[in-house]
Amino acid sequence: MADLAELRANIDEIDRQMITLLAERFKYTEEVGIYKDQHGLSAQDPSREAQQFQKLALYAEQSGLNPRYAEQIYRHIMDLVISRHQELKTVQK
Numbered sequence: 001m002a003d004l005a006e007l008r009a010n011i012d013e014i015d016r017q018m019i020t021l022l023a024e025r026f027k028y029t030e031e032v033g034i035y036k037d038q039h040g041l042s043a044q045d046p047s048r049e050a051q052q053f054q055k056l057a058l059y060a061e062q063s064g065l066n067p068r069y070a071e072q073i074y075r076h077i078m079d080l081v082i083s084r085h086q087e088l089k090t091v092q093k
């Protein structure tokens with residue numbers, strides 16, 4: 001059994017990688033938000049989300065992650081993205 005410091009070092013490294021990937025994901029969703037604003041599209045796209053949640057559940061199962069955790073984490077991420085897209089739409093032009 002690894003000691004606590006070793007376990008926490010692994011967690012810290014995963015957190016570093018997750019933040020890097022989240023920053024990258026939010027850069028792309030920012031571009032999507034600008035595109036949606038310019039083309040008069042809704043901030044939220046439920047059919048796209050349904051496809052994503054299906055894939056996320058599969059990835060979670062394949063990785064041994066509780067699919068409900070994946071769903072809750074991504075629901076929160078997407079809600080943040082939707083809020084940002086709504087904000088982009090209300091910016092004075």
Ligand SMILES: O=C(O)C(=O)C[C@]1(C(=O)O)C=C[C@@H](O)C=C1
Binds near residue numbers: 044085
């Ligand atoms: O793909 C889009 O249309 C997005 O706005 C991105 C995103 C996402 O974070 O993946 C966010 C909100 C939408 O409801 C669907 C997906």
